Amino acid sequence: MANQPLWNQLVFYFTHNGMYLLEQFGRHFLISFYGVLLAAIVGIPLGIYMANHFHLGDFIISIANVIQTVPSLAMLSIIMLWLGLGVNTVIVTIFLYSLLPILKNTYTGMKNVDPNTIDSAKGMGMTPFQMLYMVKLPLAMSVIMSGIRTAMVVAIGNTAIGAFVGAGGLGDLIIRGTNATDGAPLILAGALPTAIMAIVTDLVIGLLQKHFEPTGYYKTEE
Amino acid sequence: MATAKEIVSFKDVAKIYRGRAAVTDVNITIKEGEFVCFIGTSGSGKTTTMRMINRMLEPTKGTIIFKGKNIKKYDPVKLRRTIGYVIQNNGLMPHMTIKDNITLVPKLLKWSQEKMDQKARELIKLAELPENYLDMFPAELSGGQQQRIGVVRALAADQDIILMDEPFGALDPITRDNLQDLVKHLQETLGKTIVFVTHDMDEALKLATHIVILDGGKVIQDDTPDNILQHPANNFVKNLLGEERLLQAQQDTLSVGDIMSKNPAHITLGKSLSEAIWEMSRHHVDSLLVTDDSKKLKGYIDLETINDHYAKDLSVSDIYANNLIKVRANSYLRDTSERILKQGYKYVPVVDSDNTLIGIVTRASLVNVVFDAIWGKDELENPEDANLPASITEGSEKA
Numbered sequence: 188m189a190n191q192p193l194w195n196q197l198v199f200y201f202t203h204n205g206m207y208l209l210e211q212f213g214r215h216f217l218i219s220f221y222g223v224l225l226a227a228i229v230g231i232p233l234g235i236y237m238a239n240h241f242h243l244g245d246f247i248i249s250i251a252n253v254i255q256t257v258p259s260l261a262m263l264s265i266i267m268l269w270l271g272l273g274v275n276t277v278i279v280t281i282f283l284y285s286l287l288p289i290l291k292n293t294y295t296g297m298k299n300v301d302p303n304t305i306d307s308a309k310g311m312g313m314t315p316f317q318m319l320y321m322v323k324l325p326l327a328m329s330v331i332m333s334g335i336r337t338a339m340v341v342a343i344g345n346t347a348i349g350a351f352v353g354a355g356g357l358g359d360l361i362i363r364g365t366n367a368t369d370g371a372p373l374i375l376a377g378a379l380p381t382a383i384m385a386i387v388t389d390l391v392i393g394l395l396q397k398h399f400e401p402t403g404y405y406k407t408e409e
Numbered sequence: 410m411a412t413a414k415e416i417v418s419f420k421d422v423a424k425i426y427r428g429r430a431a432v433t434d435v436n437i438t439i440k441e442g443e444f445v446c447f448i449g450t451s452g453s454g455k456t457t458t459m460r461m462i463n464r465m466l467e468p469t470k471g472t473i474i475f476k477g478k479n480i481k482k483y484d485p486v487k488l489r490r491t492i493g494y495v496i497q498n499n500g501l502m503p504h505m506t507i508k509d510n511i512t513l514v515p516k517l518l519k520w521s522q523e524k525m526d527q528k529a530r531e532l533i534k535l536a537e538l539p540e541n542y543l544d545m546f547p548a549e550l551s552g553g554q555q556q557r558i559g560v561v562r563a564l565a566a567d568q569d570i571i572l573m574d575e576p577f578g579a580l581d582p583i584t585r586d587n588l589q590d591l592v593k594h595l596q597e598t599l600g601k602t603i604v605f606v607t608h609d610m611d612e613a614l615k616l617a618t619h620i621v622i623l624d625g626g627k628v629i630q631d632d633t634p635d636n637i638l639q640h641p642a643n644n645f646v647k648n649l650l651g652e653e654r655l656l657q658a659q660q661d662t663l664s665v666g667d668i669m670s671k672n673p674a675h676i677t678l679g680k681s682l683s684e685a686i687w688e689m690s691r692h693h694v695d696s697l698l699v700t701d702d703s704k705k706l707k708g709y710i711d712l713e714t715i716n717d718h719y720a721k722d723l724s725v726s727d728i729y730a731n732n733l734i735k736v737r738a739n740s741y742l743r744d745t746s747e748r749i750l751k752q753g754y755k756y757v758p759v760v761d762s763d764n765t766l767i768g769i770v771t772r773a774s775l776v777n778v779v780f781d782a783i784w785g786k787d788e789l790e791n792p793e794d795a796n797l798p799a800s801i802t803e804g805s806e807k808a
Contacts, residue, residue: 307500310465310572311514311562312490325504401504 196372204376208360212380215356216388218274218349219342222281223289227335230286234293234331235319244294251287259284259345267352277349277356284345285338292334296327325401332396339392343385347377357381413440415474416570416602417462422471424457424626431457432626435471439604439619441569444596446613447606448649449623455606458623459572462604463492490514493563493571493601497578499555501547507533507558508543514566532561535595553584560592570602577612589615610649614638622646665745666738668778669759669768675700678707678726682715685725698758698766699729706758706766708733735760738767746775 191199201208237244257265263280270276300323308322350358360377364370415438422435432454439445447455460466461473464485473480480488494500501510509516511532512525520528529543536557547555556576563571573592577585593616596603607613613620614634622630622637622645630642638655641647647655674692676685678701688697689712696711708731718728735758736745749757749772759768 301498301503303496303498303500304502306465307494307496308502310463310489310494310496310500312486312488312517314486317517322502 193371193375197375200372200376208376208380211355211357211359211377212384215343215346215358215381216384218277218354218356219281219339219346222278222346223285223335223338223342225278225282226285226289226338229282230289230334231293231331234290235297235323237290237294238297244298248287248291248294251290254283255287259348260351263348263352272353274349274354276352277346277354280349281342281345285335285342288334288337288341289331290334292337293327293331296330296334297323299330300326325399328399329396329401332392332399336389336392336396340385340389343381343388347381357384413442415439416441416476417604418474419458419461420472420474422458422461422468422473424454424461424466425469430626432461432623435628437621437628437631439570439602441602442600443619444593444603444617445605445619445621446617447604447621447623448608448610448613449629450608452625453623454626455608455621455623456574457626458621459574459604459606462570462572463489463494465489490517490566491568491570493568495556495559495563495571495573495576497575499547499552499559499576501555501559501562503547506544506546507550510547510558511543511562511565513562514568518566528565532565533558535564536561537591551584553580553588556580556584556588557591560588560595564595564599564601568601570604573603573605575606575608578607578609585612592616610651610654614654622649663742663778664739665736665742665759665770666768668742668774669738669770670774671768673698673756673758673766673769675766676710676725677702678724678729680725682719682723682725682728685710685715686712696755698733698769699725700766704766705764706733706735706760707731709758733758736770737762742778745770746778749775 233247237247254262259280262283263276266276266279266283270279304322304326305318308318313321346354346356347358347361350356350362357377357380361374361381364373364375364377367373417437417439419435419437422432423430424432435454435458437445437458447459449455457466461468462475462480464480464483475483475488501507502513505513508526508529511529512520515525515528530540533540533543536554538554538557542550542554547558550558559576560573563573576592577588580588589612592603592605595601596616603616605613605616617634620630620632620634620637621628622642624645630637630646632640637646638650641650641655674688674694675698676688678699680688685697689695695713696709698709699707701707708729710725710729714728714730734754738759738761745757749770756769756771758766759770761767
């Protein structure tokens with residue numbers, strides 16, 4: 188086996204462990220997805236709140252910035268001390284890493300809504316809630332989506348490291364590959380799907396983002 | 410139109426930002442159907458004053474009454490839905506179609522879809538735009554078209570009063586002109602009350618039926634455009650109006666009575682011709698106005714006629730000419746000056762309603778008006794002394 192070309196070994200691995208690979212693929216994706224989802228659930232409302240109380244904005248964003256500077260492996264280890272081994276540790280790490288881009292983009296998106304538009308919405312008699320969901324959110328949505336997109340791509344990469352704390356996912360294959368003699372096919376079997384996942388996710392969210400773009404905005408520029 | 414009801418009134422309103430007064434002592438009454446312009450330089454408080462009407466800003470002091478009720482008693486959101494609102498950069502929702510934009514307030518008021526569709530079609534017609542624009546987005550329209558939508562949007566829920574904050578400030582002069590016409594037309598045909606903030610005096614004079622001039626947060630003058638033009642409250646208002654407009658206004662509104670010379674040279678019917686000649690030489694003139702004993706104007710007599718018909722026993726009544734044009738003291742100068750200057754009369758006698766001679770307008774008095782206009786009024790405090798002999802002398806040159 189080991190004397191076969193790398194490509195053949197890889198194909199062999201895919202054909203014989205296809206189901207396992209798919210399982211890890213799904214697991215990997217879900218870990219990233221949950222982390223980002225949690226970050227979105229927290230980050231979007233927080234960002235909206237910050238945009239309305241702007242003296243808070245810089246403070247919270249600088250905290251999120253600090254979190255971002257901690258290396259992912261270190262972060263993972265620190266959280267492991269608290270949550271122990273397993274998936275939860277990884278999800279929390281992903282959550283912390285996704286918070287910054289989502290928060291920042293939500294904040295920026297909300298801030299960038301033309302004050303004239305908001306003034307006229309208010310002047311026409313919208314309640315604050317109506318202004319939020321009829322005006323501000325639709326106009327900020329594409330910027331918010333781009334934050335989620337960044338977070339998701341970063342999360343897929345970070346989840347691979349999560350294998351160190353026993354969360355599983357495609358990182359598992361990579362780690363096993365690094366530990367084995369002639370582990371190149373294993374490494375590739377883990378790394379290639381991870382890369383593909385990141386690229387495809389990026390594309391899909393990119394399409395979603397386009398969909399959320401305020402329709403009228405860019406028409407004249409075309 | 411009889412006695413228009415008050416729709417908004419400010420009572421001692423002040424707005425203070427961090428100890429600095431933006432607006433103080435504002436007392437304005439706006440009646441239904443009025444087109445009110447708030448005019449002033451930037452920082453004069455005109456926008457602040459306007460924005461207090463729909464509670465975008467809350468007054469620090471004083472009360473604002475809207476339709477007989479203190480605005481503080483209204484729910485601000487509901488209040489705003491009954492007041493149209495147009496701002497400078499149109500404030501259209503960029504992510505909504507023109508139709509959704511127009512029917513935004515009706516939507517907030519939960520109208521039925523059919524009613525909203527119908528309203529949208531009705532309003533796009535008022536905006537003088539084609540109906541297929543309803544499905545477009547604001548960015549696809551030109552600035553002027555967008556503001557047309559902005560204007561008609563403020564009418565969507567049949568608001569009685571519309572606030573406009575420098576709505577045409579960002580438009581080019583031609584588009585602005587068209588939109589002013591549109592707004593004026595809508596206001597006149599629909600009978601809406603409009604409160605219009607501007608810094609452009611031309612705009613205010615063109616549109617307003619009621620102008621409020623603000624400066625430094627205070628109301629300087631609150632009157633009709635005509636009254637403001639005729640009686641500017643102080644130098645600030647004069648500057649705002651500009652020399653040129655004041656002059657024009659003056660010419661438009663000056664009456665003959667304002668500039669005529671009083672006590673023109675005249676003679677009564679019964680006097681003899683020699684007395685007439687003596688009177689002429691006394692006044693250095695070549696013609697005299699002829700009146701009867703009760704000073705009713707009868708005609709005129711000039712030196713030439715006396716020369717031709719001179720006889721000792723004739724009196725003025727025998728040879729005076731009565732083909733004389735005359736003007737009433739309260740008629741406008743612009744009409745009279747036209748007669749004098751274009752038709753070549755040397756003078757026009759001025760009479761009151763029962764034909765009593767009370768003055769005369771000569772070419773010289775017209776020259777004085779122009780002189781005043783150029784050099785200012787102050788230099789000729791007492792025009793009467795100077796005018797009379799000179800003015801009639803001028804005629805003698807031709808005799």
